[in-house]
Amino acid sequence: MSQPVDSILLKDETWERVDKATGGAAAPCFQCGVCTAICPLGLVKGETISIRKMVRQAQLGLPGWADGLWECTTCLWCESRCPHEVNITKAILGLRQLAWKEREVPEGLPTLLWDIYFDGNTWGRPPSERPLWTKGISVKEFSPDDEILLYVGDDAAYDRRIQKVARALVAVLEAAGVTFGTLGEREPSCGDAVRSVGHEEYAAEIIDANSRLFQEAGVKTVVTVSPHSYDMFANRYPNLSGEFRPLHYSQYLLELIEAERLKFENELPLKVTYHDPCYLSRRNGICDEPRQVLQSIPGLQLVEMERSREDSLCCGGGGGRMWMETAAGERFSDLRIQEAAETGAEVVVTCCPHCLSCLEDSLSVVGKDKLRVLDLAEVAHLALQSQAVTSDAASGRS
Amino acid sequence: MTKSLYGAKEASGIWVYLEQSQGQLEGVSLELLGKARELVEGQRIPIVGVLLGDQVGGLAQEAIAAGADEVRVADDPLLSQYTTDGYAKVITEIILDGKPDILLLGATPDGRDLAGRIAVRLRTGLTADCTDLKLEEKSGLLIGEVWGFGGGIIAYIKCPDNRPQMATVRAGVFAVPEPDPARQGKIVNVPVKLAEKDIKVQVLEHVVGGGVDITRAEVLVAAGRGCQGDFALVNELASLLDGEVGVSRVPVDEGWASRDRMIGQTGYTTRPKLAIVCGISGAFQFTVGVEKAETIVAINSDAEAPIFEAADYCIVDDMFNVLPPLIKAVKKARGGNGGR
Numbered sequence: 001m002s003q004p005v006d007s008i009l010l011k012d013e014t015w016e017r018v019d020k021a022t023g024g025a026a027a028p029c030f031q032c033g034v035c036t037a038i039c040p041l042g043l044v045k046g047e048t049i050s051i052r053k054m055v056r057q058a059q060l061g062l063p064g065w066a067d068g069l070w071e072c073t074t075c076l077w078c079e080s081r082c083p084h085e086v087n088i089t090k091a092i093l094g095l096r097q098l099a100w101k102e103r104e105v106p107e108g109l110p111t112l113l114w115d116i117y118f119d120g121n122t123w124g125r126p127p128s129e130r131p132l133w134t135k136g137i138s139v140k141e142f143s144p145d146d147e148i149l150l151y152v153g154d155d156a157a158y159d160r161r162i163q164k165v166a167r168a169l170v171a172v173l174e175a176a177g178v179t180f181g182t183l184g185e186r187e188p189s190c191g192d193a194v195r196s197v198g199h200e201e202y203a204a205e206i207i208d209a210n211s212r213l214f215q216e217a218g219v220k221t222v223v224t225v226s227p228h229s230y231d232m233f234a235n236r237y238p239n240l241s242g243e244f245r246p247l248h249y250s251q252y253l254l255e256l257i258e259a260e261r262l263k264f265e266n267e268l269p270l271k272v273t274y275h276d277p278c279y280l281s282r283r284n285g286i287c288d289e290p291r292q293v294l295q296s297i298p299g300l301q302l303v304e305m306e307r308s309r310e311d312s313l314c315c316g317g318g319g320g321r322m323w324m325e326t327a328a329g330e331r332f333s334d335l336r337i338q339e340a341a342e343t344g345a346e347v348v349v350t351c352c353p354h355c356l357s358c359l360e361d362s363l364s365v366v367g368k369d370k371l372r373v374l375d376l377a378e379v380a381h382l383a384l385q386s387q388a389v390t391s392d393a394a395s396g397r398s
Numbered sequence: 399m400t401k402s403l404y405g406a407k408e409a410s411g412i413w414v415y416l417e418q419s420q421g422q423l424e425g426v427s428l429e430l431l432g433k434a435r436e437l438v439e440g441q442r443i444p445i446v447g448v449l450l451g452d453q454v455g456g457l458a459q460e461a462i463a464a465g466a467d468e469v470r471v472a473d474d475p476l477l478s479q480y481t482t483d484g485y486a487k488v489i490t491e492i493i494l495d496g497k498p499d500i501l502l503l504g505a506t507p508d509g510r511d512l513a514g515r516i517a518v519r520l521r522t523g524l525t526a527d528c529t530d531l532k533l534e535e536k537s538g539l540l541i542g543e544v545w546g547f548g549g550g551i552i553a554y555i556k557c558p559d560n561r562p563q564m565a566t567v568r569a570g571v572f573a574v575p576e577p578d579p580a581r582q583g584k585i586v587n588v589p590v591k592l593a594e595k596d597i598k599v600q601v602l603e604h605v606v607g608g609g610v611d612i613t614r615a616e617v618l619v620a621a622g623r624g625c626q627g628d629f630a631l632v633n634e635l636a637s638l639l640d641g642e643v644g645v646s647r648v649p650v651d652e653g654w655a656s657r658d659r660m661i662g663q664t665g666y667t668t669r670p671k672l673a674i675v676c677g678i679s680g681a682f683q684f685t686v687g688v689e690k691a692e693t694i695v696a697i698n699s700d701a702e703a704p705i706f707e708a709a710d711y712c713i714v715d716d717m718f719n720v721l722p723p724l725i726k727a728v729k730k731a732r733g734g735n736g737g738r
Contacts, residue, residue: 124686160682160707161682360681361647361681
């Protein structure tokens with residue numbers, strides 16, 4: 001810091017552009033730096049990125065791009081500690097929005113947006129392949145008489161690993177006698193990927209089109225596989241009617257358990273730890289529901305990691321990071337798997353496709369025979385299946 | 399729109415930039431001459447090659463044999479190495495003198511560099527990285543086919559008003575024409591007005607790196623964690639099949655391979671005719687980068703590995719058991735050639 005710094009000229013015009021793009025989100029910041037101190041990038045990088053500086057940039061309209069602008073996973077840890085309640089991710093996404101206008105975005109992100117534009121999904125796969133996840137089971141088209149619309153999402157529809165989560169969820173919903181359907185090939189991308197890489201205008205178009213689609217289809221309760229879709233529907237779809245009720249599936253499973261429609265009667269002797277997805281816990285305060293679902297399974301033992309609930313450590317996949325490369329040694333999920341292994345759990349359970357992908361990718365760190373990663377829906381499905389084999393599991397446990 | 403330095407009425411002929419290095423013409427330059435001949439078939443449109451370098455005049459005859467009617471040679475010691483400054487200055491003057499209607503360059507690193515620079519100087523458009531060229535039927539305008547956005551769309555681009563109509567074309571898109579040593583053509587030496595002070599970059603050393611473009615490989619042999627850093631067999635099989643080596647993320651993380659070989663969501667999307675995937679479990683983030691292959695052969699010791707769901711042929715075994723007999727069989731099938 002001892003080097004002389006050139007003076008920077010502030011321009012009203014730049015300030016106005018930045019202020020508009022960030023919606024003035026940075027204005028309340030008084031530069032205390034808690035955000036930089038808490039940012040989990042400090043756990044994996046020798047020199048952490050300065051969130052404070054980024055916010056300052058947004059505040060003053062400083063020219064140039066802040067270091068680390070694209071490294072933010074929008075995990076919201078900074079905001080959770082900010083004494084002035086600055087909407088820091090809004091400021092960061094606003095700066096990303098300007099980067100799109102200047103065409104200064106990381107390699108691969110334009111392709112992501114074109115994939116969504118042309119194919120309606122983040123994978124660049126044909127829309128006709130969207131219902132392929134249902135292979136071997138039958139899932140009907142949604143009708144307004146159904147209790148819920150199951151919103152599968154791009155990951156569970158296309159990613160073969162996450163498809164298993166969707167199929168497990170279907171089995172659980174069927175066991176509870178829920179009437180549901182999906183939008184099949186018509187199901188759109190929820191817009192989270194677009195929003196999280198900062199293309200606010202395109203995200204607004206997607207939100208508008210999807211809102212109309214949901215209204216025309218007569219959707220009231222929508223249950224999502226991904227917390228990211230849930231967050232979009234719950235917080236960023238302003239034009240839907242009061243009857244529109246978005247739920248993450250962990251919330252819905254708990255409703256089913258409380259209504260005694262979903263019952264786990266036999267034991268599932270498993271020691272598990274639960275990894276809170278940021279988009280459920282910090283962003284939406286949903287920490288209890290998934291845990292209550294787990295605790296309703298007899299025989300299942302839930303142990304906690306030190307960083308849990310609103311203090312969960314991000315998997316590294318949010319904020320568009322799934323479509324950007326994270327250097328080896330800088331992946332939060334490596335740390336997270338280590339933390340999960342230290343609890344002595346056999347399974348780390350989560351309920352977000354991004355978390356599942358990242359955690360499984362990092363599993364090699366501790367070795368696959370010691371730990372498994374499962375989705376909450378898969379654990380629930382396992383628990384239901386254990387009913388079929390009478391109570392052998394329980395008696396064999398002692 | 400900015401007006402180009404000369405207009406369509408004054409312009410004529412198809413010009414091809416003849417890129418040379420170390421006394422040899424680049425294959426793509428010959429390919430462009432062949433394509434240019436095909437485009438003008440039956441019409442009286444001259445095809446002119448532009449050759450820059452130091453003592454490169456001997457290559458002009460080769461260009462004529464490949465289809466040029468005329469070659470303009472700028473020979474100067476200051477052009478012995480490619481520099482953006484030197485080459486852009488000289489070729490711009492040659493173009494302003496000759497006023498070509500169309501100017502084609504190979505989409506090589508130097509060709510791409512030069513094309514952008516001269517397009518700006520001439521105030522004209524540039525269709526970069528074409529995968530095909532056509533002439534529009536009535537207007538005779540050049541149409542460049544460009545694959546955009548990771549193969550998501552094909553765009554046809556023309557440059558109706560400004561001249562020259564410029565395009566760069568990737569190597570290997572067109573065939574190298576059969577040389578016709580009997581072809582006659584004119585060789586014109588053009589004066590070079592270039593001083594040392596015009597070149598701001600001094601080339602200290604010319605090193606050709608092992609750059610790869612796995613997105614264009616017809617055969618990919620891909621390896622992951624299962625290879626444990628041992629690429630000997632993988633390399634051997636890839637070169638036997640005239641293919642490239644690709645990798646999943648683990649070899650990049652481990653430092654076994656460079657990122658330009660990485661297949662997948664944060665790497666490259668490939669579409670080879672054949673992909674042999676060895677020791678890669680096949681997370682979808684990898685698979686999505688190879689799924690457009692015509693045929694996928696997967697080799698993995700874990701029968702539950704998800705890669706098998708994407709594969710056309712599945713071999714459940716350690717890659718180190720499978721590759722040696724496979725390599726032997728390929729060599730045998732190649733028979734008398736003794737491999738390559």
